[in-house]
Amino acid sequence: MKKHNFSAGPCILPQEVLLKASEAVQDFNGMGLSLIEISHRSKEFVSVLEKARALALELLDLENKGYQALYLSGGASMEFVRVAYNLLENKGGYLNTGTWSNNAIKEAKIFGEVVEVASSKAENFNHIPKMYGIPNDLDYLHVTSNNTIFGTQMKSFPNTKVPLVCDMSSDIFSRVIDFSQFDLIYAGAQKNMGPAGTTLVIVKEALLGKVSRQIPKILDYSAYINAKDTMYNTPCVFAIYVSMLNLEWLKKLGGIKAIEEINEKKAQLIYSEIDLNPVFQGFAKKEDRSIMNATFTLTDEKLKDSFDALWKEAGISGINGHRSVGGYRASMYNALPIDSVGVLVDVMSEMERKG
Numbered sequence: 342m343k344k345h346n347f348s349a350g351p352c353i354l355p356q357e358v359l360l361k362a363s364e365a366v367q368d369f370n371g372m373g374l375s376l377i378e379i380s381h382r383s384k385e386f387v388s389v390l391e392k393a394r395a396l397a398l399e400l401l402d403l404e405n406k407g408y409q410a411l412y413l414s415g416g417a418s419m420e421f422v423r424v425a426y427n428l429l430e431n432k433g434g435y436l437n438t439g440t441w442s443n444n445a446i447k448e449a450k451i452f453g454e455v456v457e458v459a460s461s462k463a464e465n466f467n468h469i470p471k472m473y474g475i476p477n478d479l480d481y482l483h484v485t486s487n488n489t490i491f492g493t494q495m496k497s498f499p500n501t502k503v504p505l506v507c508d509m510s511s512d513i514f515s516r517v518i519d520f521s522q523f524d525l526i527y528a529g530a531q532k533n534m535g536p537a538g539t540t541l542v543i544v545k546e547a548l549l550g551k552v553s554r555q556i557p558k559i560l561d562y563s564a565y566i567n568a569k570d571t572m573y574n575t576p577c578v579f580a581i582y583v584s585m586l587n588l589e590w591l592k593k594l595g596g597i598k599a600i601e602e603i604n605e606k607k608a609q610l611i612y613s614e615i616d617l618n619p620v621f622q623g624f625a626k627k628e629d630r631s632i633m634n635a636t637f638t639l640t641d642e643k644l645k646d647s648f649d650a651l652w653k654e655a656g657i658s659g660i661n662g663h664r665s666v667g668g669y670r671a672s673m674y675n676a677l678p679i680d681s682v683g684v685l686v687d688v689m690s691e692m693e694r695k696g
């Protein structure tokens with residue numbers, strides 16, 4: 342039986358995407374060759390890459406607006422480094438909303454001065470800081486749209502003249518926002534977009550080429566833009582292909598607007614259970630709750646064994662919380678069917694009855 346997969350990442354992918362991916366591993370487009378044994382410069386793969394880049398820009402409504410879509414390697418953590426390497430000349434601003442922002446800050450400090458414009462660290466990142474000043478001499482301001490570990494999500498973004506950089510790893514393609522307010526967006530594929538191995542970087546070309554340091558080519562965004570077909574070196578062919586399939590799936594479904602409606606329904610379902618059921622309590626402040634990752638704990642730790650047995654029996658997988666929050670985390674990425682959330686909610690209400 343296929344499990345109800347609430348894994349925080351690598352994430353659930355649509356069944357039809359997995360099926361097409363497995364076919365391509367055997368025989369790609371009837372070539373008599375596997376997708377993963379052909380040249381990345383073959384016309385077959387070049388067309389995959391071009392399609393994946395075009396689909397990303399189309400779905401985010403960023404076509405013909407001066408942006409380039411790149412599929413890079415090294416995970417989102419590599420972008421913590423690459424962003425600072427390419428953009429930090431004097432001062433980088435960071436909004437500290439969790440473990441991942443914190444890691445981005447640490448890397449940026451290697452390259453120059455870092456200003457933490459605000460932080461929710463003192464409350465173990467259970468909310469998004471709201472009122473804070475943004476110095477206007479920053480090279481950029483870096484924010485994390487969704488805090489995968491803590492289950493908080495930015496509902497709006499700072500209105501600033503400073504270039505805005507966003508780590509969107511765990512909620513890209515999940516909700517409608519004006520993506521053109523960002524100058525650079527990056528997202529590790531494995532949270533809401535595809536398999537681990539590639540990172541989508543959407544960058545406004547005008548942002549680049551302003552720092553005085555020499556940048557090693559492998560870390561230089563311009564090197565990927567300038568290289569023909571954006572292939573400076575061998576990209577992660579399999580991860581890019583599966584990401585492309587997933588973006589095609591999303592487009593067919595009706596794009597971000599359509600999936601947002603479903604994602605909101607899933608989030609409503611679980612949060613109303615968390616709020617009404619005395620056995621559980623939510624971790625994140627209500628106004629900042631993530632529609633992707635719902636974090637919650639048991640009000641009585643003694644119930645842990647019996648709850649764990651119940652959800653395992655129901656075929657649920659991947660809801661153990663991150664060690665920095667404890668309790669549980671239900672990750673409800675785009676491909677998770679609402680029925681899976683229904684199964685979890687049923688188990689939670691059964692816990693209340695057993696109480």
Ligand SMILES: *Cc1c(COP(=O)(O)O)cnc(C)c1O
Pocket residue numbers: 350415416417418419441485487488489490508509510511529532
């Ligand atoms: C998982 C995650 C990361 C780290 O991603 P890697 O690809 O493992 O480097 C960074 N930021 C956010 C928001 C994440 O959820």
